[in-house]
Amino acid sequence: MKTHHPTARTVATHALSALALSTGLLTSAQAAPDDEPAIQSYAIDYEAKLLTDRRTNGLSDTFLRPGAEFTVNAAHESGLIGYLQVGSVARANFPESKLWTAVAAAGYRWGNPQGWHYGLGLAHEMFPGAQVKDAPRNPFVDFNDTMRTRFDTSFAVIELGYGIVEARYLHVLSKDFRGNNTAVVCGSRFAPEFEAYLNLQADPSEAIACYGDSVKHSRGSQLLSIDTRYPIAPQTKLVAHVGYTQVKNFKQVTTYDYKLGVAHTRWGLDFELDAVAAGMRDRSYAVTYDVYGHTKRIDRTALVASLAKRF
Structure with a gap:
């Protein structure tokens, strides 16, 4: 998550993709005497961005196609x-979705923005309409026993930073992390070959091991990221990220x-070019x-360009 105000850094993932702001989070400064300027007690930053590929945790959310996003960061002097x-x-990534997602978060941040600083918060990622319907719980037991899965995910967030280096830990509170459960994970890998497995025309041992003896969910999943934007010129920064x-x-x-790139500001616009790479333990699950039956590996290494406007 990026921000351009030292006190407005967010507590959510890029990924990770956070909650809509409540007006109670932001309060206006009380009126100052006529001879003294009013001091604003909060900051709100907006950013609109176009990207050649929109990625979360290194994986493409847009099927390796261009994407867009709009971000609002807010910070109150109290630390909220x-x-x-x-x-x-x-939709290839999130079936039946409305083609958009919303990430929202709220939390509290304290410490020295130029030194050690900390944050705690809660975040929620929503995928309106997105769902996997009628996925078998275990086709080797009963192909007609199906379940429905949604992708919405809730997180607890902990931040730790020093200067321009930010570390963020997320712990999944919802039943599933982005829809990862037995029916979806195993179905995405083995569904095209179910008939061959069921007719013993292919070795079913790997598929049977994936499904196991009961449906498993992914509550308790963990995400860790470390990010920095290091100035190398007055309007240019080196961008680095590693995530797990x-x-x-x-x-x-x-x-x-992983991500390594360069960001440059000119004419009131932010230009960025990043080399993005991801390594899934079993890369066949990234297909x-x-x-239309087209396949892509959403963890494929790529150069991702973006153009952003802050206002």
């Missing part, structure tokens, strides 16, 4: 902070991700299908 981001997603996503009960989709 809020965050809201609306961004585009693809551990999905509870599904070690095969544990992912490391995503669209409704």
Whole structure:
């Protein structure tokens, strides 16, 4: 999560993709005497951005296609902070979605922005309409026993930073992390071959091991990221990120991700070019299908360019 005000850094993931701001979070300064300027007690920053590929935790949310997002960061002098981001997603990644997601967060931040600083908060990621319907719980037991899964996810967030270096830890509170459960994870990997497995025309041992003897969910998943934006010129910064996503009960989709790039501000616009890479423990689970049967690996290394306007 990016911000351009030292006291307005958010407590949510990029990823991770945070809650809509309540007006109670922001209070206006009391009227000052006529001969003294009013001191604003809060800051609100807005950013609109276009990207050649919109990624969360190194994985493409837009099926390796261009995307867009709009972000609001807010901070009150008391230490209360809020965050809201609306961004585009693809139905290949999030079936039946309305093609957008919203991440919102609220929390509290304290410490010295130029030294050690800390944050605590709660975040929620929403995918309106997105769901996987009628996915078998275990097709080797009963193909007609299905379940429905949504992608909405809630997090507890802890921040620790020193100067321009930010570390963020997220713990998944909701039943599933972005829809990761037995029906979805195993179904995405083995569904195209179910008939062959069921007819013993292919070795079913890996698929049977994935489904196990009961439905598993991913509450308790953990995400860790470290980010920095290091000034190398008056209007230019080096961007670096490393992240780790551990999905509870599904070690095969544990992912490391990295980003290295450069950001430059000119004509009131922010230009950025990043090399983004992700490594899933079993990369066959990163293969995503669209409704036309086209497949893409959403963890593929790529150069991602973006253009942003702050106001």
